[in-house]
Amino acid sequence: MKKEIIKFILNGEQVEVYVDPAKSLLHLLRNDFGLTGSKEGCGQGECGACTVLLDDLAVNSCLIPAGKVSGCSVVTIEALSRDGKPDFVQESFVEKGAVQCGFCSPGMIMSAHALLKQNPRPDAMEVRTAISGNLCRCTGYKQIEEAILLSAEKLNK
Amino acid sequence: MPIITENITREKKTETDFQSPEVWTKVTGKAVYGNDFKLPGMLYGKILRSPHPHARIKKINLGSVEAMPGVYASLTGAELPERPYGIVFDDELPLAAELVRYIGDEVAAVAAVDNETASKAVEAINVDYEMLPAVFSPREALKPDAPQLHEKFKDNLAWERNLLRGDSDKAFREADVIVENTFTIPSVHSTYLEPTVCVAADDPYNGLIIHTAVQSPDAVRVIIAKALELPLSKVRIVGPVMGGGFGGRVYGNLKLYMIASLLAIKTGRPVKMQLTREEEFLVGRPMIAAEMHLKMGFKNDGTILAREADIVTDNGAYSAQAPWVSKTLSERNDSVYHIPNIKTRVRLAYTNKVPTGQYRAYGNQAANFATESLLDMGAVKLGIDPLKLRLKNCVKTGDTTVHGLKIKSCALAECLKAAAEEIGWYDRKKGYGYGISAAIHASGSLVFDKNFRGAAALARLELDGRISIFSGEQDYGQGAHATFTLIASRVLGISPEMITVYSRDTLSSPHSIGALGNRQTTIGGKAVQMAAKRLRELIVLTAADMLEDPVVMEKGTLRSASDRIVELPLVAYHYHSLTCGLSLIGEGRYVPEPSEYDETGYGNIAVTYSFAAHGAVVEVDKTTGAITVHKIVAAHDSGKIINQISAIGQVFGGTTQGLGMSCYEGYLFNKGEVANASLADYRIPTSLDVPDITPIFIENEDPEGPYGAKGLGEIVQIPVLGAVANAVADAAGVRVTDLPITAEKVYQALSGWECE
Ligand code: FES
Ligand code: FES
Numbered sequence: 001m002k003k004e005i006i007k008f009i010l011n012g013e014q015v016e017v018y019v020d021p022a023k024s025l026l027h028l029l030r031n032d033f034g035l036t037g038s039k040e041g042c043g044q045g046e047c048g049a050c051t052v053l054l055d056d057l058a059v060n061s062c063l064i065p066a067g068k069v070s071g072c073s074v075v076t077i078e079a080l081s082r083d084g085k086p087d088f089v090q091e092s093f094v095e096k097g098a099v100q101c102g103f104c105s106p107g108m109i110m111s112a113h114a115l116l117k118q119n120p121r122p123d124a125m126e127v128r129t130a131i132s133g134n135l136c137r138c139t140g141y142k143q144i145e146e147a148i149l150l151s152a153e154k155l156n157k
Numbered sequence: 158m159p160i161i162t163e164n165i166t167r168e169k170k171t172e173t174d175f176q177s178p179e180v181w182t183k184v185t186g187k188a189v190y191g192n193d194f195k196l197p198g199m200l201y202g203k204i205l206r207s208p209h210p211h212a213r214i215k216k217i218n219l220g221s222v223e224a225m226p227g228v229y230a231s232l233t234g235a236e237l238p239e240r241p242y243g244i245v246f247d248d249e250l251p252l253a254a255e256l257v258r259y260i261g262d263e264v265a266a267v268a269a270v271d272n273e274t275a276s277k278a279v280e281a282i283n284v285d286y287e288m289l290p291a292v293f294s295p296r297e298a299l300k301p302d303a304p305q306l307h308e309k310f311k312d313n314l315a316w317e318r319n320l321l322r323g324d325s326d327k328a329f330r331e332a333d334v335i336v337e338n339t340f341t342i343p344s345v346h347s348t349y350l351e352p353t354v355c356v357a358a359d360d361p362y363n364g365l366i367i368h369t370a371v372q373s374p375d376a377v378r379v380i381i382a383k384a385l386e387l388p389l390s391k392v393r394i395v396g397p398v399m400g401g402g403f404g405g406r407v408y409g410n411l412k413l414y415m416i417a418s419l420l421a422i423k424t425g426r427p428v429k430m431q432l433t434r435e436e437e438f439l440v441g442r443p444m445i446a447a448e449m450h451l452k453m454g455f456k457n458d459g460t461i462l463a464r465e466a467d468i469v470t471d472n473g474a475y476s477a478q479a480p481w482v483s484k485t486l487s488e489r490n491d492s493v494y495h496i497p498n499i500k501t502r503v504r505l506a507y508t509n510k511v512p513t514g515q516y517r518a519y520g521n522q523a524a525n526f527a528t529e530s531l532l533d534m535g536a537v538k539l540g541i542d543p544l545k546l547r548l549k550n551c552v553k554t555g556d557t558t559v560h561g562l563k564i565k566s567c568a569l570a571e572c573l574k575a576a577a578e579e580i581g582w583y584d585r586k587k588g589y590g591y592g593i594s595a596a597i598h599a600s601g602s603l604v605f606d607k608n609f610r611g612a613a614a615l616a617r618l619e620l621d622g623r624i625s626i627f628s629g630e631q632d633y634g635q636g637a638h639a640t641f642t643l644i645a646s647r648v649l650g651i652s653p654e655m656i657t658v659y660s661r662d663t664l665s666s667p668h669s670i671g672a673l674g675n676r677q678t679t680i681g682g683k684a685v686q687m688a689a690k691r692l693r694e695l696i697v698l699t700a701a702d703m704l705e706d707p708v709v710m711e712k713g714t715l716r717s718a719s720d721r722i723v724e725l726p727l728v729a730y731h732y733h734s735l736t737c738g739l740s741l742i743g744e745g746r747y748v749p750e751p752s753e754y755d756e757t758g759y760g761n762i763a764v765t766y767s768f769a770a771h772g773a774v775v776e777v778d779k780t781t782g783a784i785t786v787h788k789i790v791a792a793h794d795s796g797k798i799i800n801q802i803s804a805i806g807q808v809f810g811g812t813t814q815g816l817g818m819s820c821y822e823g824y825l826f827n828k829g830e831v832a833n834a835s836l837a838d839y840r841i842p843t844s845l846d847v848p849d850i851t852p853i854f855i856e857n858e859d860p861e862g863p864y865g866a867k868g869l870g871e872i873v874q875i876p877v878l879g880a881v882a883n884a885v886a887d888a889a890g891v892r893v894t895d896l897p898i899t900a901e902k903v904y905q906a907l908s909g910w911e912c913e
Contacts, residue, residue, distance in 0.1 A: 036193035037186020039400070041350045042434040046836035049350060077186035090184040094176065097802040100810060101634025102183025103350040103400030109184060128844040135836065137350050137401050138634050140809030141844040 011079035021067025037077035048134030051107035058114035077106035096147040100138035174802040191354035196427040203275035207257035210509035210829030211291035218283035227274035242384035251415040258474035261439035295506035306507040313507040316480040323498035328463035332454030340527035343823030346443040351400020354431035357417035364391025370399030371409035373671020396661035399633035438834035442514030446471040463498035475512035486520025492558035494550035529594040529879025568794035572770035576792040580772035590888025594879025600868035601679030601764030603752035612684040613667040616692040616743040622725035629669025630681035636803030648689035651713035688745025771876035777888040782904030796859035796867035808852035815877025
């Protein structure tokens, strides 16, 4: 496996890493940058637990080869809270009881951010569609949907 | 929107909403799950699995695997003493010694610097197999000429039970109406989102420490110590955060833990092992599959006279808890209604397939599908409204059921009426199908260990006035710790923010049977209540001693008769210096009345029982068979609700899982090979599949549970299956008796076209 230097913006900071470009972005984040907030539920693009923002779009980071993020901006769950204070989406998830085991939560929250960036006033159906690639086995999605609608309300206040 | 009923007057209450502060670590990505955990010098382990359903290992050729760069050790069954272990029967080995019995059976393992190296090394191992004939159908397996899996279990019969109550032959002779049918339920996987993972570390000082999130760490520790012949006090389990359990992780993955431990001992380095999602499906212990032939007899007025059952459950290659699950599956449902005469035969058969375990409602959900479907078939034949039929026969407070369960509190009739009303049962719209179904579930099961029925907890006053609760009951997302916090907060009269519950280390937590049998709230919660009560007494005594005056405790403050005030930290310090370092600790234990049952299993098997009735509204497209589930109403008697936000979450989540089992999920096998071992092929409900779910709580106070509460987490899944099946049958005019109920099967039933 031949390594390459990959430069990209990670959580707002310019970074550079010497790595096998075929390695998945998820493993790059988790293993090389120690950002373990993005979870691996399947490694095959089927669960959404690894969702991060790639140039503001929600992607399954387990499917993205590290080489592909060169020159892009990647945002992970770790970047959302500022000075130890959770952001409005994270707060809404807690307020609405949208978190049980929490394994899906980082991915869900990233998908919510991607949605709100594109559509700040989503309706329930748009929320459901936006998170349809994020599996949650615990909650039945209802409180997650409510949390994202509440986030939108906060955003528009 | 949830409807919360207080003695059936509807009002919403919010003062009971509380979440463990751990939730903040989860939304910020800081919570440490098993795979996030690392130790210095840690290696990674991988397992070589059998590609054959049944074979004899002739030779394992390790070749130069151990010499490969980055490989630290390999391990085969031949190196290990042949000491079988198990949960009910000792029928498994950490690594196969001679025989492999299913596709996925553990054959050899490797520890290496990283996962990739370990995977490559495992692939380089060469195994010579001698193929053996295999058997995949449990009914076939029970035939005398079938291939044999285990020497000790003749005719592949792992377990059998014949149960007779009353005289069912006579009752069927007297019955006016008889219905019978066969129902089949495939194996289903809990599909917790986090694949199972552990890190095992061993050194002479600490002994073996396994970092893994498992529902019953104490039970796992005992099994592992015994199987690996290690002193029990030198095996410790420390739990990272658990990414879901649902009963599928009561014992976690014992083989994974043992292999990681053996590799750690062999290499002297910590070893991490994680199942891939595919491996989860291959070896992750799904719930047993079942084929249930049921027969029910009624009087013309709808009185149920008798129920007969011939049930075969599919064990897969090894047994785990399958006998217990088969037992619950075959009988718990009999106690929803008055059924005076019962005849049941249940046989658990070994097959060359994925070994099984359990899932959330312990087989009761599978039985609900069969029984409640049959009940509706009875209603049609009798010409009686299905709701009326249920109301006529359902159990109530004060009853002792056919199997001897003592019903101390029961609002089942109210649940049925509430669910029916909420789905519009009395005003059914044309073009839609309506279904209802009822359930009972043990709340605080006493049968897992006759000598260890209850639970213990410790409540410690810290020097800063905060309270630490130590309990052996795990929280894997279902909110047990928030409930415990609320219980302790009520007893002590201090805010929940001042209380922290710890459970994840077998070294510091009291021993517990673990999170199964809906023990958490009823038994574990009660122990916390007792511990907090004792601590409160000790605090008051100590403060009285300090102030030399009787005191009362109010809102975390102690006030003497002469109006002097002392705060909790001072009380803590006082005791601390008095004893030169001890803390005030309230020990709490809850030891329920022994459950007395005879050799036929007749008797009361749980502290109390939860009840529920669900109603479903569906639409079926008669040209394609496509099903749309519009609404599920989940009416529950779980006693008093202690934590509303988590109770509602349990109902949404458990109902959705029930819907998954009803319409989507199930293992598919092709000659013993799992044909849908991925989340793309084994489909669980997504956000687009979930209907409108309405939780209703009928809050009757239970005399046993802490603050009148009963279990909820398991029962939520049960009545969904019957309700959806009945609603689909109502809409389609034909009945699918084989789970999951898919469009294809409805279409086949509609067109009268039979296919395999
Ligand atoms: S881990 Fe990436 S989609 Fe499941
Ligand atoms: S909260 Fe457990 S998977 Fe979503």
